[in-house]
Amino acid sequence: MxxxxxxxxxxxxxxxxxxxxxxxxxxxxxxxxxxxxLVMTFFCIAGHYLLLNAQFLAVVHIVVYAGAIMVLxxxxxxxMNLNEDTEPQRTWLSKIIAAVAGGMLLFVLVGSLKGAGxxxxxxxxxxxxxxxxxxxxxLFTEFLFPFEIASILLLAALVGSIMIGKKEIN
Amino acid sequence: xxxxxxxxxxxxxxxxxxxxxxxxxMARRNSIIIFMCIELMLNAVNLLLVAFSxxxxxxxxxxxxxxxxxxxxAEVAVGLAILSMIYRNIKTIDTDxxxxxxx
Numbered sequence: 001m002x003x004x005x006x007x008x009x010x011x012x013x014x015x016x017x018x019x020x021x022x023x024x025x026x027x028x029x030x031x032x033x034x035x036x037x038l039v040m041t042f043f044c045i046a047g048h049y050l051l052l053n054a055q056f057l058a059v060v061h062i063v064v065y066a067g068a069i070m071v072l073x074x075x076x077x078x079x080m081n082l083n084e085d086t087e088p089q090r091t092w093l094s095k096i097i098a099a100v101a102g103g104m105l106l107f108v109l110v111g112s113l114k115g116a117g118x119x120x121x122x123x124x125x126x127x128x129x130x131x132x133x134x135x136x137x138x139l140f141t142e143f144l145f146p147f148e149i150a151s152i153l154l155l156a157a158l159v160g161s162i163m164i165g166k167k168e169i170n
Numbered sequence: 171x172x173x174x175x176x177x178x179x180x181x182x183x184x185x186x187x188x189x190x191x192x193x194x195x196m197a198r199r200n201s202i203i204i205f206m207c208i209e210l211m212l213n214a215v216n217l218l219l220v221a222f223s224x225x226x227x228x229x230x231x232x233x234x235x236x237x238x239x240x241x242x243x244a245e246v247a248v249g250l251a252i253l254s255m256i257y258r259n260i261k262t263i264d265t266d267x268x269x270x271x272x273x
Contacts, residue, residue, distance in 0.1 A: 007175065008175060011175050011179065015179070015183045018183070018187060019183070019186055019187065019190070022186075022187055022190040022191070022210055023190060025190075025194065025203075025206060025207070025210065026190060026193060026194040026197065026198065026203075026207065031200060031202055031203060034203055034206060035206065038206050038209065038210065041187075041210065041213070042213065045213050045216075045217055048183075048217055048220075049217075049220055051175075052220050052221060052224045053224060054220050054223075054224065054232055056232075057220060057232055057235055057236070060236065060239065061216075061239070064239050064243060065209070065213075065239075068243065069209065069242070069243060069246050072246060072247070072250055073202065073205070073206065073246075073250070076202060076250045076253065076254055077202060079254060079257075080202075080254070080257050080263065082200070082202070087200060088199040088200060088264040088266070089199065090197060090198070090199055094196075094197070095197050097196075098193050098196035098197035099193060099197070101192075101193075101196060102189045102190075102192055102193035102196065103189075105189055105192060106185060106186065106189045109185045109188075109189070110182065110185055113181050113185065114178070129223065129224070129227060129228070129229040129232065130220075130224070130229075130232060134229060135229055135232055135233065135236075138229040138230070138233055139233050139236065142230075142233075143230075143233050146237060150237055150240040150241075153240065153241065153244050154240060154243070154244055156244075157243075157244030157245075157247050157248050158247070160248050160251070161247045161248050161250075161251035162251075164248065164251040164252055164255055165251040165254060165255060
């Protein structure tokens with residue numbers, strides 16, 4: 001099709017959707033809409049992971065982000081009863097300054113990373129490292145200690161968020 | 171080439187997503203939206219890590235993404251607990267009004 005392979009078409013469509021939904025997250029006035037657009041962005045990024053042969057990460061990404069984190073966001077937004085009327089707005093001047101700063105950062109980053117493709121890296125086609133079997137082997141041999149530390153981190157976050165979130169009795 | 175897509179396009183896509191997150195952090199005042207924009211920035215970096223991991227045929231990058239997801243989950247849980255506590259005390263999460271930590 002027009003000289004592009006199906007993978008390139010998928011990449012283009014997913015990139016376009018991810019960027020569009022990302023912009024909608026920032027520009028949408030209603031916080032609930034922002035959360036839903038962010039979920040759509042995460043689905044597009046999961047599609048990118050599938051294109052990169054990282055099936056395990058794609059599934060984990062959907063389960064953790066779209067399934068858990070965004071539900072937490074939705075719960076908190078609905079708990080606080082936020083909507084368009086209560087949404088605080090910055091002045092136009094600071095919005096324009098933010099956009100200009102972002103544009104300049106984009107300019108610098110794109111300019112400095114433009115030549116990265118010519119690094120002379122050995123490039124592989126269809127890799128198998130993203131499959132559960134291969135990733136699990138690396139995770140439980142080479143990265144066993146960081147994995148255990150991550151479990152302690154999650155436990156600490158669990159206890160900490162309960163401690164912070166509970167009502168003070170006195 | 172990753173399945174026929176140059177790494178340059180992945181770098182460009184990640185950069186654009188990261189900038190969108192950064193602009194969101196600068197341009198919005200609602201703390202929850204700022205949190206969501208930070209998540210967007212983390213995801214842009216994750217995408218680039220996975221792309222380079224596939225390019226080099228090295229699983230370390232994907233394991234690192236796994237840890238980034240764990241840390242992001244912990245960060246969101248604690249952050250939203252703090253935000254709901256702030257909302258309970260001063261009835262707003264507008265960053266311009268959260269100027270002092272004491273009350």
